[in-house]
Amino acid sequence: MSKQISLLIVDDEESVRDSLYNWFIEDGYFVECAEDAKTALSMLENKHFDIILTDIKMPGMDGMEMHRRIKALNTKSIVIIMTAFATVDTAVQALKDGAFDYVTKPFDPDELTHLIKNAAKQITLEAENVALKEKFVDLENVDDIIGNSEPMKQVLREVMSVAQSNSSVVITGESGTGKELIARAIHSNSQRKFFPLVSVHCGALSESLLESELFGHEKGAFTGAMYNRKGRFEMADGGTIFLDEIATISPKMQIELLRVLETKKFVRVGGNKEISSDFRVICATNRDLKSMVEKGTFREDLYYRLNVVNINIPPLRERPDDIPLLVDFFIKKYCTAMNKANISIEENALKKLKEFDFPGNVRELENMIERAIVIGDGKKIRSSDLPLAKDAFDSSYESLEDLEKVHILQILNKYGWNISQSAKALKVDRVTLYNKIKKYDLKQPE
Amino acid sequence: MQTITLITYGKFDTELLERMLSEIASDLGMPVKHLQGHIDMSEFYDAGRRQYDANRLITVVDASRPKDTFKTMGLFDVDLYIPILTYIFGQAYLNGRTGIASLHRLKNEYYGMKPNKQLLFNRFKKEIIHELGHTFGLKHCHHPPCVMLSSTYVEDIDQKESHFCQQCRDELRMNQQIILREF
Numbered sequence: 001m002s003k004q005i006s007l008l009i010v011d012d013e014e015s016v017r018d019s020l021y022n023w024f025i026e027d028g029y030f031v032e033c034a035e036d037a038k039t040a041l042s043m044l045e046n047k048h049f050d051i052i053l054t055d056i057k058m059p060g061m062d063g064m065e066m067h068r069r070i071k072a073l074n075t076k077s078i079v080i081i082m083t084a085f086a087t088v089d090t091a092v093q094a095l096k097d098g099a100f101d102y103v104t105k106p107f108d109p110d111e112l113t114h115l116i117k118n119a120a121k122q123i124t125l126e127a128e129n130v131a132l133k134e135k136f137v138d139l140e141n142v143d144d145i146i147g148n149s150e151p152m153k154q155v156l157r158e159v160m161s162v163a164q165s166n167s168s169v170v171i172t173g174e175s176g177t178g179k180e181l182i183a184r185a186i187h188s189n190s191q192r193k194f195f196p197l198v199s200v201h202c203g204a205l206s207e208s209l210l211e212s213e214l215f216g217h218e219k220g221a222f223t224g225a226m227y228n229r230k231g232r233f234e235m236a237d238g239g240t241i242f243l244d245e246i247a248t249i250s251p252k253m254q255i256e257l258l259r260v261l262e263t264k265k266f267v268r269v270g271g272n273k274e275i276s277s278d279f280r281v282i283c284a285t286n287r288d289l290k291s292m293v294e295k296g297t298f299r300e301d302l303y304y305r306l307n308v309v310n311i312n313i314p315p316l317r318e319r320p321d322d323i324p325l326l327v328d329f330f331i332k333k334y335c336t337a338m339n340k341a342n343i344s345i346e347e348n349a350l351k352k353l354k355e356f357d358f359p360g361n362v363r364e365l366e367n368m369i370e371r372a373i374v375i376g377d378g379k380k381i382r383s384s385d386l387p388l389a390k391d392a393f394d395s396s397y398e399s400l401e402d403l404e405k406v407h408i409l410q411i412l413n414k415y416g417w418n419i420s421q422s423a424k425a426l427k428v429d430r431v432t433l434y435n436k437i438k439k440y441d442l443k444q445p446e
Numbered sequence: 447m448q449t450i451t452l453i454t455y456g457k458f459d460t461e462l463l464e465r466m467l468s469e470i471a472s473d474l475g476m477p478v479k480h481l482q483g484h485i486d487m488s489e490f491y492d493a494g495r496r497q498y499d500a501n502r503l504i505t506v507v508d509a510s511r512p513k514d515t516f517k518t519m520g521l522f523d524v525d526l527y528i529p530i531l532t533y534i535f536g537q538a539y540l541n542g543r544t545g546i547a548s549l550h551r552l553k554n555e556y557y558g559m560k561p562n563k564q565l566l567f568n569r570f571k572k573e574i575i576h577e578l579g580h581t582f583g584l585k586h587c588h589h590p591p592c593v594m595l596s597s598t599y600v601e602d603i604d605q606k607e608s609h610f611c612q613q614c615r616d617e618l619r620m621n622q623q624i625i626l627r628e629f
Contacts, residue, residue: 015529016530022540023531025585026540026585026596027585028586105529106529106532109531109532
């Protein structure tokens with residue numbers, strides 16, 4: 001028993017209270033006694049007891065009434081009813097009222113011990129259950145967000161703190177940093193998690209299509225509108241709507257959007273009935289909305305309506321420590337998807353990845369790893385498997401000789417040091433290639 | 447010198463008693479003396495339950511304990527009860543000075559079996575040491591061979607040893623400065 005279980009004994013007979021007190025004290029429980037229901041209830045207002053063992057027949061308020069009042073206090077105490085006057089009716093009523101068990105005095109020592117042990121087990125299980133649920137909620141749907149660096153930890157802290165509120169959120173960050181994953185994490189950890197998360201990629205739709213997509217349309221509203229169709233705002237009722245690439249929407253849509261955000265009411269295209277929807281808005285953009293406001297291309301009122309909370313995801317080049325974790329994650333992901341045994345990455349290749357600036361961020365890294373698994377030898381990801389543009393055009397190679405050396409090595413690695421194939425690819429003869437290997441002191445990796 | 451006093455109420459087998467005094471003195475490392483108590487047991491008899499009220503008996507034993515004694519055990523040969531339990535083998539004041547124990551339900555004859563003097567002695571000794579343990583401040587122990595394991599049936603008493611486990615010995619040493627002999 002990790003935690004000391006506390007017991008409150010409520011009985012008008014002093015001898016019963018003393019006997020139970022001594023018995024439970026010897027068993028290592030924390031025990032207090034009350035001589036009537038009134039005293040017990042006043043004790044419960046200030047203190048929590050895990051188990052309440054109460055008599056039914058007591059002067060004043062009886063045990064059944066006290067049990068109902070204990071339930072009204074919303075305490076998690078387990079109540080065990082005991083009485084010397086057992087009737088089936090009172091037993092059934094006590095259990096219907098939510099009592100944990102019902103015993104008739106006097107009981108066998110064994111019965112008492114088992115009764116309390118079972119109640120203690122129930123308390124321990126409930127505590128474990130709560131702890132597991134909390135743990136589950138803490139980490140829900142953030143498994144895909146990889147990163148142990150301080151900037152990413154800060155992002156996750158912001159996600160956790162903003163999730164429980166209903167405020168609008170703008171997620172900013174370069175393309176490929178995982179803005180949609182963060183939106184998903186906010187939704188999954190909010191009270192709206194049992195309702196839908198509806199995503200709209202604003203940049204991919206024309207103004208009229210976006211209007212129809214967001215608000216829905218009535219049959220016959222325009223050519224091709226053959227049926228009534230719910231809009232995304234309507235679909236997101238109770239949940240969250242994620243508007244990606246919000247900076248791309250037209251001035252007309254900005255006005256429409258502002259009105260919907262303020263009233264949470266809208267009309268379907270071609271319709272006249274006002275529809276209400278309870279949704280939370282999360283937007284994402286890779287552009288600087290503030291400067292767009294200053295230039296007059298994004299409405300200031302909409303900006304302030306949306307940007308209640310801003311979460312900025314740092315680009316991958318600012319958190320190179322996350323690269324090994326991400327590489328490992330993507331290797332596992334694609335090896336599983338391609339039904340391949342898990343492969344590793346050469347130290348040199350990983351070093352080069354950490355030095356790369358990843359303009360396409362995590363998405364670019366993911367594509368690189370997927371490609372390397374497809375074209376690689378199935379054992380290890382080598383530098384040559386990675387399309388790091390830096391290798392070919394690295395400005396640190398000033399002389400042609402340096403560049404030649406690196407290129408020959410890359411080709412040799414690519415063809416597994418097969419001299420004939422490498423020479424053919426380099427369009428030189430085998431002797432020349434041997435001479436170059438000797439000249440540059442190139443060595444086959446072990 | 448700290449002394450333990452065993453007060454017997456009613457007639458006890460002399461051989462059992464002498465052996466008990468000797469073994470408890472040896473096991474606990476302190477002198478154990480014997481007194482014969484005299485009370486009217488009928489005052490403690492509950493005709494409805496046909497048992498004796500252990501709560502009132504322990505009060506009487508506590509009141510009659512010698513002033514110079516460290517711990518006192520009242521020994522009976524009657525069926526003991528407390529209001530909420532159908533029976534008890536014994537009870538004690540936790541971290542107090544007094545306990546009681548009864549032979550009644552420890553006898554094989556109570557369960558329709560042949561008498562067994564050795565078994566009875568072992569059970570009674572374990573029960574006395576268990577209750578003395580409570581007076582030393584020990585609570586029930588979850589270590590199976592330990593004498594402080596809670597026992598609700600005689601079979602439970604038979605399963606455990608007559609001495610304290612290392613954890614209880616350490617606690618005794620800390621609480622009471624008692625150093626018990628090694629087993």
